[in-house]
Amino acid sequence: MGIFSHKLTLADTPKEVLNWRLYWSVAVFGILGASRGFDEGLVGGMINLACFKSEFPLDVGTEDEIANRKSNITSMVQLGSIGGALLAFVLCDKIGRVRSLQALCVLWATGFAIVISSFGSIPQILTGRFIAGLGIGMTTVVGPTYLVEVAPKSIRGMLTSVFAGAVYLGVMIAYFGNWGCSINISNTSRTQWVVPQSIHIIFAGFIFMLSWTVPETPRWLIMTGKREKALANLCKLRNLPSDHPFVQSEVIAVTEQLEREKESTRGTSRWGKLRELTMIPANRYRLMLGIMSQLLGQWSGASAITIYAADFFSVLGKTGQSEKLFATCILGIVKFASAYICAFFLIDFIGRRRALYCGIALQTISVCYIAIYLGVVPNSVETTAISDSARRASLGAIAAIYVSGFGWAMGWNSFQYLVNAEIYPIRLRALGSSIVMCFHFVNQFANTKAVPAMLLTMSNYGFFAFCTVICVLGLIWVWFFVPETAGKSLEAMDTLFAVPWHQIGRHGKELTADEGSHSEAARVDDMEKAEYEVEEFKGQNPARS
Numbered sequence: 001m002g003i004f005s006h007k008l009t010l011a012d013t014p015k016e017v018l019n020w021r022l023y024w025s026v027a028v029f030g031i032l033g034a035s036r037g038f039d040e041g042l043v044g045g046m047i048n049l050a051c052f053k054s055e056f057p058l059d060v061g062t063e064d065e066i067a068n069r070k071s072n073i074t075s076m077v078q079l080g081s082i083g084g085a086l087l088a089f090v091l092c093d094k095i096g097r098v099r100s101l102q103a104l105c106v107l108w109a110t111g112f113a114i115v116i117s118s119f120g121s122i123p124q125i126l127t128g129r130f131i132a133g134l135g136i137g138m139t140t141v142v143g144p145t146y147l148v149e150v151a152p153k154s155i156r157g158m159l160t161s162v163f164a165g166a167v168y169l170g171v172m173i174a175y176f177g178n179w180g181c182s183i184n185i186s187n188t189s190r191t192q193w194v195v196p197q198s199i200h201i202i203f204a205g206f207i208f209m210l211s212w213t214v215p216e217t218p219r220w221l222i223m224t225g226k227r228e229k230a231l232a233n234l235c236k237l238r239n240l241p242s243d244h245p246f247v248q249s250e251v252i253a254v255t256e257q258l259e260r261e262k263e264s265t266r267g268t269s270r271w272g273k274l275r276e277l278t279m280i281p282a283n284r285y286r287l288m289l290g291i292m293s294q295l296l297g298q299w300s301g302a303s304a305i306t307i308y309a310a311d312f313f314s315v316l317g318k319t320g321q322s323e324k325l326f327a328t329c330i331l332g333i334v335k336f337a338s339a340y341i342c343a344f345f346l347i348d349f350i351g352r353r354r355a356l357y358c359g360i361a362l363q364t365i366s367v368c369y370i371a372i373y374l375g376v377v378p379n380s381v382e383t384t385a386i387s388d389s390a391r392r393a394s395l396g397a398i399a400a401i402y403v404s405g406f407g408w409a410m411g412w413n414s415f416q417y418l419v420n421a422e423i424y425p426i427r428l429r430a431l432g433s434s435i436v437m438c439f440h441f442v443n444q445f446a447n448t449k450a451v452p453a454m455l456l457t458m459s460n461y462g463f464f465a466f467c468t469v470i471c472v473l474g475l476i477w478v479w480f481f482v483p484e485t486a487g488k489s490l491e492a493m494d495t496l497f498a499v500p501w502h503q504i505g506r507h508g509k510e511l512t513a514d515e516g517s518h519s520e521a522a523r524v525d526d527m528e529k530a531e532y533e534v535e536e537f538k539g540q541n542p543a544r545s
Contacts, residue, residue: 012154013152013154013155013246014238014240014244014246016238016239016240017238017239017240017246018152018155019238019239021215021236021237021239022150022151022152022159022237022238022239024213024214025146025150025214025215025237026147026150026159026162027162028101028207028210028211028213028214029097029101029142029143029146029147029214030143030159030162030163030165030166031166031169031203031207032101032104032139032142032143032163032166032207033139033143033162033163033164033165033166033167033169033170033417034166034167034169034170034173034203035135035136035139035170035200035203035204036136036139036140036170037166037167037168037169037170037171037172037173037174038170038171038173038174038199038200038203039077039132039136039170039174039200040167040170040171040174040303040306040307041170041171041172041173041174041175041177041178041306041328041332042174042177042178042196042197042199043073043074043307044074044306044307044308044309044310044311044328045174045175045178045179045182045196045310045325045328046178046193046196046197047070047073047074048310048311049178049182049187049192049193050187050188051186051188051189051190051192051193052190052192052193054188055119055120055190055193056120056125057122064453067452067453068452068453070452071448071449071451072449073122073125073126073129074307074448075444075445075448075449076126076129076130076133077129077130077132077133077136078133078441078444078445078448079130079133079441079445080111080129080130080131080132080133080134080136080137081133081134081136081137081140081437081441081444082133082137082438082441082442082445083133083134083137084104084107084133084134084135084136084137084138084139084441085137085138085140085141085434085435085437085438085440085441086434086438087134087137087138088100088104088137088138088140088141088142088430088433088434088437089141089430089431089433089434089435091103091138091142092141092142092145092220092430092434093220093223093430093431096216096217096224097142097145097146097149097216097217097220098146098211098214098215098216100138100142101142101143101146101207101211102208102211103135103138104134104135104136104138104142105135105204105205105207105208105211106135106204106208107131107132107134107135107138108132108135108136108139108204109135109200109201109204109205109208110131110135111128111129111130111132111133111134111135111200112128112132112197112198112200112201112204113128113201114127114128114131114132115128115129115132115197116194116197116198116201119190132200133441137438137441140417140433140440140441141430141433141434141437143163143417144160144163144417144418144420144421144433145421145429145430145433146217147159147160147162147163147421148160148418148421148422148429149217149218149219149220149429150217150218150237152238153488153489156418156422157343157347157352157414157418157486158343158344158347160417160418160421160422161339161342161343161347161414161417161418162340162343163417164339164343164409164413164416164417164418165336165339165340165342165343165409167339167413168332168335168336168338168339168409168413169336169339171306171332171335171336172329172332172333172335172336173199173332174196174199174332175309175325175328175329175332176329176332177196177199178196178325178328179325179326179328179329181193181195181196182325215233215236215237216229216233217233218230218231218233218234218237218250218251218254219254219426221233222251222254222255222258223258223426223427230251231247231251234247234250234251235247238250254426257425257426257494258426258427262427273427273431274431276427276428277428277431277435281501282494282497282498283424283425283428283432283497285497285504286423286424286432286497287432287435287436289419289420289481289482290419290420290423290432290433290436290439291435291436292477292481293412293415293416293419293420293436294416294436294437294439294440294443295439295443296412296470296473296477297411297412297413297415297416297474298440298443298444298447299443299447299466299467299470300360300363300367300408300412300467300470300471300474301363301367301404301463301464301466301467301470301471302363302404302405302408302412302413303444303447303448304447304448304451304463305331305401305404305405306331306335307448307451308451308452309327309328309331309401310324310325310327310328312401313327313328313398313401315374316370316373316394316397316398316401327398330402331401331402331405334402334405335405335406335408335409338406338409338410339409339413339414342355342359342409342410343414346410347414347418351484351486352414352418352419352482352484352485352486353478353482353483353484354484355410355411355415356410356411356412356414356415356478356482357411357475357478357479358407358411359406359407359408359409359410359412359413360407360411360412360471360474360475360478361475362403362406362407362410362411363404363407363408363411363412363471364407364468364471364472364475365400366400366401366403366404366407367400367404367464367467367468368464368471369396369397369400370397370400370401370404370464371461371464371465371467371468373393373394373396373397373400374397374461374464375461375465376390376393377390377393377394412474415482416440419482419485420432420433420436420437421433422493423485423493423497424493425493425494451463478505479505479506480505480506481504481505482505483496483504483505483508483509484508484509496509
């Protein structure tokens with residue numbers, strides 16, 4: 001039924017809408033996801049390189065001191081990203097989505113320029129990674145916000161998931177960069193770690209140049225009163241004339257939602273948006289979805305596995321430096337391929353809720369197997385004299401790491417960016433996304449800091465058992481609370497969240513099916529109404545009969 005309803009929705013979309021201008025704009029903002037992927041993939045390998053350890057005194061002191069020093073370096077981008085996510089809220093609404101993109105590219109490149117010029121100074125490398133984190137944190141708000149606002153509702157899930165997939169494009173490139181430099185550049189030269197880190201500066205500059213070729217979102221332009229420009233940009237993105245019914249209906253939906261929002265918040269203080277987000281039950285439910293998805297997703301283990309992949313593969317029997325890094329390359333390929341397979345063939349076709357449920361189920365099975373394996377064969381790294389059955393089980397555990405990567409890409413990774421960006425009203429989209437992504441980086445920072453200590457105190461078995469419990473809790477939460485949003489316009493989300501809170505997750509789609517479908521008479525009335533709106537956009541202001 002999900003595939004059938006998707007085909008019907010796509011049939012209502014004029015073929016001109018799926019044009020190269022739309023795809024180009026999506027590509028420019030979608031590739032922003034690679035910024036996070038680069039860092040998650042590069043930093044874990046960087047701190048394990050012999051040349052980096054010889055330049056920075058990482059292995060001095062007790063085990064706890066060494067773990068703390070490494071986690072400070074790896075987690076500093078996440079700490080900066082907390083501020084970046086909040087900064088994005090201010091800039092997105094103040095200067096627009098495109099100018100915010102350009103600002104974050106400057107921060108991103110500047111931070112890593114400081115990193116590669118640190119020459120043994122740990123305080124300098126921490127400062128550079130914090131500044132870079134401000135820019136990287138902004139990407140998680142700016143990118144998805146732009147994508148959901150320019151994408152037609154019929155393929156919004158697919159286009160917005162380009163950002164989520166780009167995270168693992170970055171991870172894959174990063175893993176291969178670390179591996180390639182480790183075997184082709186001497187481990188006595190600082191160039192071995194500097195070259196991979198330079199990828200950040202190259203991509204930031206590349207995206208900055210491309211940003212001048214894409215239009216601002218019509219929704220932001222309407223929100224700021226630039227109606228003529230909004231209509232021109234919408235026509236450009238949809239490749240349709242201004243009097244086309246598809247353009248007219250989109251214009252009227254956006255303006256009506258904004259008018260409703262302004263009317264309901266008239267006379268509120270400067271903190272009105274925050275109060276509106278937290279005090280209105282429908283908006284509070286939206287915020288709960290975002291925060292809980294970040295809490296459960298970040299502690300499910302996937303993020304830690306990505307950052308500390310080389311260490312985990314070592315625990316599972318991959319002991320050589322080149323062998324460990326090559327295993328991480330395979331993980332990067334798996335996550336990259338699965339992210340885009342899910343984006344192009346699953347998210348809009350089987351729905352957000354079902355994809356999330358299946359992805360978490362795969363993660364649960366995978367991390368549970370690894371926990372059992374490490375509990376039964378706890379000394380697989382320290383000894384080479386393990387049985388054939390244990391060695392085969394070890395290969396199964398390595399395969400489980402890859403399966404968990406596919407499950408993460410199908411589930412939490414797609415959900416956390418797509419649904420977080422599409423569920424909020426226009427006025428609250430930047431604020432809601434910023435708060436949730438701020439919470440995302442708080443959890444990722446805590447996760448990155450905690451994992452080295454957890455591996456020392458809980459053992460590897462205990463860490464994966466903990467992740468299994470979190471995944472099971474995630475399955476229960478999805479079943480009760482997560483609604484299906486596939487096929488709904490951004491402006492139609494209000495109807496879904498007007499349903500009683502205890503029915504939104506399990507029955508919201510069925511209960512709002514009738515309200516979401518317009519009768520023919522209503523469609524005609526909307527088109528007549530839209531004609532006047534379009535004329536007003538052009539500045540003609542005709543008299544209404």
